[in-house]
Amino acid sequence: MSCVESSLPIPIDAQCLSCRYCLVGLSEPRCPECGRIFDPSDHRTFLDSNRRNALIVLAGELWQRHRRRVIWTAVLAGAVLLSWVLFEWLEGSFSFLFWVPTAWLAFRRQWARAALAMICSPAIVLLLMQCREYAHGGSRYVRGPYNMIQSPQGSLKPDTRVRGFDPGCGTHSSNYWLRYWADRQAIPIMHFIMGPPPGAYRGPYPTLDESLTALESGAVLPKSQVESGHIIIGGKAFSVDSDQLDRWGYVIKVPDPAPVKAAVYHSGCVIVRVPRSLQPRCAAVYLFDAVTGQCFAVYWDEDVISP
Numbered sequence: 001m002s003c004v005e006s007s008l009p010i011p012i013d014a015q016c017l018s019c020r021y022c023l024v025g026l027s028e029p030r031c032p033e034c035g036r037i038f039d040p041s042d043h044r045t046f047l048d049s050n051r052r053n054a055l056i057v058l059a060g061e062l063w064q065r066h067r068r069r070v071i072w073t074a075v076l077a078g079a080v081l082l083s084w085v086l087f088e089w090l091e092g093s094f095s096f097l098f099w100v101p102t103a104w105l106a107f108r109r110q111w112a113r114a115a116l117a118m119i120c121s122p123a124i125v126l127l128l129m130q131c132r133e134y135a136h137g138g139s140r141y142v143r144g145p146y147n148m149i150q151s152p153q154g155s156l157k158p159d160t161r162v163r164g165f166d167p168g169c170g171t172h173s174s175n176y177w178l179r180y181w182a183d184r185q186a187i188p189i190m191h192f193i194m195g196p197p198p199g200a201y202r203g204p205y206p207t208l209d210e211s212l213t214a215l216e217s218g219a220v221l222p223k224s225q226v227e228s229g230h231i232i233i234g235g236k237a238f239s240v241d242s243d244q245l246d247r248w249g250y251v252i253k254v255p256d257p258a259p260v261k262a263a264v265y266h267s268g269c270v271i272v273r274v275p276r277s278l279q280p281r282c283a284a285v286y287l288f289d290a291v292t293g294q295c296f297a298v299y300w301d302e303d304v305i306s307p
Contacts, residue, residue, distance in 0.1 A: 010040040011048040020047070076113045079105055080120040087122040092175025098122050122175075126182035127189075134190040137198035139163075140183060143296055144199075148244060155287075155297035158205050161196035162187050201289050201296045203268035208299040211263075211271045211285050218263030218271070226260050226274070229293070233262050238270050240288040244295040245274055254278040264290065273301065 014023040021033035023046055029038050038045040063070075079101035087098045098121060105114035118124060134141050143163040149155060154166035196202060206214065218233065225231045229242030256275030263271045270288040285299040 008040045013048050015047045017045065017047055076116055079117045083117065083121045087175055091173040095175035095178055122178060123182065126179060127185055130182045130186035131190050134186050134197050135194065141197045142199045143294065145294055149295055149298045152298055152300060156201060160187060160191050161200040161202060203289060204266035206265045206269060206271065208285065208301065211299065212301065214263040214265050214271055215261050215273050218261045221260040221262050231262055233264050238290060238293065240270055240272065240293045241295055244286060245272065256281060256283065
């Protein structure tokens, strides 16, 4: 459609703001293409050469005024983006280079950008995320009903009362080392700030020697109580996680015929010793929260028999 003279007092090169349709030659102030209404007396409601030129000038002024800030921000954003690309690229095959963009900024003495890039880097972001999980009592740090203990490494830490982790099996991505670093570093930071995480067990925590001493005068448990998890010690009933009693860290060779024994330690901890093998002689000593019945620690009471 060619632009012809219009009865509307509008510039010869007027166009619609939405669809850039030529508005010259129209009988009403409405774009026939998209329906947008315009006011011929208000140059802000349509686009013409004067406004286009004004916008170009304004854009140039804004660029000159804020050029350094834009470049400063772009370099910072590029450094942060590159650090995350290196962290995630090819499942973390190059994650050990995530610090290079920040180091480059520091080498150029751009201290403010280097500091902000480090704060936004994978290391600090992951650390802050883990600190937040610690503060909320997440399962990463608080042992719950679905966190079985398969070895002493997975026991609750006596000093921090933070959940330990078993080595486990399987493979991890190449950047797992940084995630694991963030997991571990959050513990001393948050423990210094707030102590044990919310929901952590804070009752009595006997050592292995203290547990064995308590068991010397403990009760002998019949098989039915061990399998059900409903045990009776000194006439008092306790419910413990029976699935946990089936966990151990040794392959059974010759089962130990010694009985399963249980005792209560300072009213808040239930100790259960389950013999597991003879070669070497080994028993699992479980510590349960007397209130919740959840296991928070396991010891291996072992006596290696010389051939």
